[in-house]
Amino acid sequence: EVQLVESGGGLVQPGGSLRLSCAASGFTFSSYAMSWVRQAPGKGLEWVSAISGSGGSTYYADSVKGRFTISRDNSKNTLYLQMNSLRAEDTAVYYCAKDVHVVPAAPYDYWGQGTLVTVSS
């Protein structure tokens, strides 16, 4: 059974940092691209970042480029999102999602339950 379990969310002040983790199980982690998708309270889905199965290729939405870094440790079956210089508009539930391909192409056939990030003073 495929499982994706996010952690690391919480309350952080503007300008602060957080690192999200997504522990994966039930599939060959390195064979699939992974993405982070976020959802602000009461809003729709926003793609944030993606990484290839090998970790060699990464992609970012313009809204987070230069502030967020996606990475993965295939030996630990874990996906990460390092978030720096956080802003109020980054407040959202962050989902990790498994791609159906080894390269980031979408769609996403499995999603985690999400972790809430709140940026507020």
Next chain:
Amino acid sequence: EIVLTQSPATLSLSPGERATLSCRASQSVSSYLAWYQQKPGQAPRLLIYDASNRATGIPARFSGSGSGTDFTLTISSLEPEDFAVYYCQQRSNWPPRAFGPGTKVDIK
């Protein structure tokens, strides 16, 4: 950048009725369009990929059609568990993998 629009924003129907949801792309995405369902407090669930292919375990009452810029998700007969928000997503133009704003299907 490809922009997706969904209509209507809200669809009010009764169980057993047919639901027809639209997704339009600002430029052609070929058949590279997916549909997701999201219920309150839950993660999205993949329903349809590449315009018309049902994902694993998705009931046959869900069907997708279209190509180019105009796509449709049809729920042939609404079950109580189908009342949710539905999002389309394109994978033709990268990045980003844009999502549409969503259509909420609620109970009339």
